[in-house]
Amino acid sequence: MSGEHASVPVAARVRRLEERLIDAGVVGQDQLDAVLAAMLKGATPLNGARIVARAWSDDGFRARLLADANAALPEVGLSMKGGIQEQRLKVVANTPHAHNVLVCTLCSCYPIGLLGPSPSWYKSEAYRSRVVREPRAVLAEFGLHLPDDTAITVWDSSAESRYLVLPRRPDGTGGLSEPELAALVTREGLIGTAAV
């Protein structure tokens, strides 16, 4: 962040950098376009919601998902191979007595392919510093108040695994189809900062 850079508006700085790298043959315009298109169209919390809806509807899938998520994802047409290399996915299930919540304290590791780019609060110092120390206070700021006897596990994704929370299926949803169930699932539910 030299003085020269600071004087150029950031959008123009990015455009110039892009042009220089394309001209030099370091990156291709088609490559950049492909990454952007895949990100904006393919990577959304709808993917995570579909996984959850299937797990709520099919006990066999749920068991396979929790045992080996990478092997189970193709059953719903998804994979962890969309990034630079295949990433290990670990799905952690909430129960009436156990709640899971995700963080990356060192940077911002997140299952982007399944949830899209992470929200700003997930990347913030406030969230990253506090959720490992005082998860109940942090969850309360999201409006999630867990019973005192609920065991909380905070998953700090500090290496090559990415995590996804399998929320509890809401009561009174017995007759709903998978698409109807998927519509109930929120991004925050998949991170563990909200119930569904």
Add this chain to the structure above:
Amino acid sequence: MSRVNDVGGQTGFGALEIEADEPPFHADWEARVFALNSVLVRNGVYRLDEFRDTVERLPPADYLAASYYERWLAAIETLLERRGVGTGD
């Protein structure tokens, strides 16, 4: 030595700011920085851990003052400069 990014358990960052209906990116340039980094890693210009290392080496005051994708942009520029890639214009 611990770096500025290593904030787990640190105090003083205050309450969460939760933005309702937040878009994937707040500006076009943020998405472009995201894509650029992804392609640079894919093309082997640098490795993801080298990128993280470079973000972490930002002076703490700059790191904390910068937005998320401003940090990324600064790290990309630093890495490219260090490797002499695409800098001759």
Add this chain to the structure above:
Amino acid sequence: MTEFRAGERVRVRATDPAGHTRAPRYVRGHTGRIVEMQGRWALADEVAAGAAAPRVEPVYTVAFAARDLWGAGEHEVTVDLWESYMERVEGTRDER
């Protein structure tokens, strides 16, 4: 190469490396419980340092009691740690 087993107690080495590392400061020197071995990956510290052939090591999910980390709290924090970040705590075996 040593491999830890699920349930075994390990201590994160109280190192303070000059370069990039993925052992967060808040677990260094603390004792946790091996949950599972996730797989083997190149050691991030060496990749970040530009090593041509970085060491490939097992990575484990390690659970820490909040009380052990912060002196308070009922929750658990799990951190993903490369094998060389840790050492075995002899003569202990988690009862859970």
